[in-house]
Amino acid sequence: MTGYTLINLREMIEHLGEDKTKIILSNFMCPLNKDVDDFLKSKSIEFSKQGIAITYLVFASNKNENVLIGYFTLATKIIMVYRTSLSNTLRKRITKFAQYDNDFKRYVFPAPLIGQLSKNFFNGYDKLISGDELLKLACDKIKAIQREIGGRVVYLECEDNPKLINFYSANGFVQFGKRKLDRDEVGLMQGEYLVQLLKYLKP
Amino acid sequence: MATKSILKNIDIRERRMGRALILALEKSEAKKGKQVELSRICREIKGEKIKDIFGNI
Numbered sequence: 001m002t003g004y005t006l007i008n009l010r011e012m013i014e015h016l017g018e019d020k021t022k023i024i025l026s027n028f029m030c031p032l033n034k035d036v037d038d039f040l041k042s043k044s045i046e047f048s049k050q051g052i053a054i055t056y057l058v059f060a061s062n063k064n065e066n067v068l069i070g071y072f073t074l075a076t077k078i079i080m081v082y083r084t085s086l087s088n089t090l091r092k093r094i095t096k097f098a099q100y101d102n103d104f105k106r107y108v109f110p111a112p113l114i115g116q117l118s119k120n121f122f123n124g125y126d127k128l129i130s131g132d133e134l135l136k137l138a139c140d141k142i143k144a145i146q147r148e149i150g151g152r153v154v155y156l157e158c159e160d161n162p163k164l165i166n167f168y169s170a171n172g173f174v175q176f177g178k179r180k181l182d183r184d185e186v187g188l189m190q191g192e193y194l195v196q197l198l199k200y201l202k203p
Numbered sequence: 204m205a206t207k208s209i210l211k212n213i214d215i216r217e218r219r220m221g222r223a224l225i226l227a228l229e230k231s232e233a234k235k236g237k238q239v240e241l242s243r244i245c246r247e248i249k250g251e252k253i254k255d256i257f258g259n260i
Contacts, residue, residue, distance in 0.1 A: 003244035007253060015253040020260045039206045053209045060243065066256060079213045085221030097228050115209040129242075136239040153228070157208040172236025176227035177220050185207050194205060196213075198224075200231040 002061060004069075004129065006137065009055040010048040018045060024057070027068055029122040033159070035188040036118040040071055044116075047073070053115050058137060060128045069128045072138040073116035077155055081107040097153070111155040111198060112142050135171050143201050152201055157194040165195060173197040 012021050025044070030037040044055040053075035060069045081094060083105045091107075098107035117138055119126035142154050157179055158164045165175065177196040181189070215221050248256070 003246065004241065005256075006245060006247040008247070008249070011249050012253055012257075015250060016257055016260070020257065023260055024257065033204065035205050043206060047209070058245075073209070075209045077213060079215065079224070081215040081221055081224060085215050085218050086225070087218075087222075090222060090225050093225050093229070097225075111213070113208060114204075115206070116204045118204070132237070132239045133241055136241065137245060153231075155213070156204070158204060170237050171239070172231060172234050174227040174231040174234065176223045179208075179211070181205075182207055185205060189205060194208065198227055198231060199236070200228060200234075202232075 004133075004137070005059040005066070006141075007057045007059065008048075009044055009057060012057065013045060013048065021045065024068060027122050028071070028120050030118045031121055033118065033189060035185075036116055038188075039073070039116050040118075044071075044073065053113075055116070056137075056141060058129065058134065060125075062125065062128060067123070067125050067128070068120050069125045070119040070134045071116065072114060072118075072134065072141075074138065074142060075113045075115045077111050077113040078108050079111045079153075079155065080104075083107070109153060110151040111153040112145070112151065114138050114142075114154060114156040117156075131167060132171060135168075139171075139199070139201060146201065147203075152203075153198055154201055155196070155198045157196050159189050160191045160193060160195050165197075168197050171199070173199045 028040050047053040053073050055073040058070045059066050094107050098109040100107050175197050178193045180193045
């Protein structure tokens with residue numbers, strides 16, 4: 001195996017079984033964000049099986065061994081913008097990006113979520129891929145899906161950390177809001193809220 | 204990144220948020236993000252090929 005190899009977690013479970021898949025996932029470590037670590041080890045399989053969110057594992061060859069170097073998780077999301085939240089001018093401008101739902105008086109557009117994205121810090125495997133590359137793999141996957149079913153926007157939420165925001169900003173994401181952390185999220189990540197960002201994916 | 208984000212809806216109901224969202228969409232559309240080139244070729248593998256590579260675990 002040369003280069004990077006991408007594997008849909010659901011496919012891996014179907015072909016290797018859950019026990020072997022769990023062994024592979026156990027070699028993952030992200031000391032920067034406990035939620036990212038917990039998600040892969042304790043929720044990703046269930047979420048994949050239920051179709052709530054699909055995780056993609058990235059592997060690379062290292063000393064003749066295939067090692068897990070990172071992962072990202074994608075989920076379907078729709079952004080809903082209520083008519084009353086827009087001035088007449090903005091209502092015209094949003095029609096370039098969204099459809100109007102007359103029944104609910106709101107504009108809607110699909111914006112798949114990059115729900116998780118992390119390199120694997122176990123054994124220095126994080127050195128085998130850059131964050132830019134991992135994010136590109138996630139965005140390229142969404143682009144490929146959107147080529148089949150439509151859509152132009154990708155969405156994510158990250159901690160209010162200047163380094164992280166600069167990273168996403170350099171990669172074309174733009175901040176538009178903040179989401180206050182739920183009570184059970186406090187302590188799992190820095191701060192009191194997450195920054196919401198989106199990117200327009202050019203064809 | 205947070206697990207909870209996967210489970211939440213994105214409803215924009217406030218004017219301030221509506222305006223911020225549209226400005227972000229327009230800004231991102233015009234923005235030229237950095238061009239990232241993969242340092243290695245990436246391929247997705249499926250089906251039996253997964254077994255071929257990881258079957259001996």
